[in-house]
Amino acid sequence: MPVPPNLDQEKLCEVALAILGLTASTEHGVTRAWKGMYWDLLDLLYQRGWIENPVGKAKSVVLTEAGERLAEEFLARHFGRLSAAAPKVSKVSSRRTKGAASPRAAVGTVHQFRVALPGTKPLVWRRIQVSDDYTFWDLHVALQDAMGWQAASKWRLASPKLTL
Secondary structure, eight states: OOOOTTSOHHHHHHHHHHHHHHHOEEETTEEEEEOOSOHHHHHHHHHTTSBOOOOSSOSEEEBOHHHHHHHHHHHHHHHOOSSTTOOOOOOOOSOOOTTOOOSSOSSOOEEEEEEEETTOSSOEEEEEEEETTOOHHHHHHHHHHHHTOOSOSOOOOBOSSOBO
């Protein structure tokens, strides 16, 4: 869907990048955010060099170094408090460990899963780590992203004691 022409595209891009930066997580030195915006808007961010090419199967987009820096700047510019005593927004890594400080929870645990596709040769598998505050929907999205699926593949959770 095209970006409406009656909107200030520069401001729209700044706000979009700020929101991406606010919802992004960094793992292994790569900052990613879920693609939840108009494709044309993501393309505008890509043209400015703020994100890597959004075209592909991944459900997330990678912020460039410039994009990460500008996301914080735009967040402060468009949503910051005017008071000098405003709290600083800190990024939350998705790789929290037990006892780590987090704005969302005092204690966070990371759960690690090994996801395999039985019957494939060689065996196709992934290891994913998710936070203890993930919902089933969050887990579903993480699995889809890890396997490179586009919500078209059927899958089920299974363990020796439980099958969902």
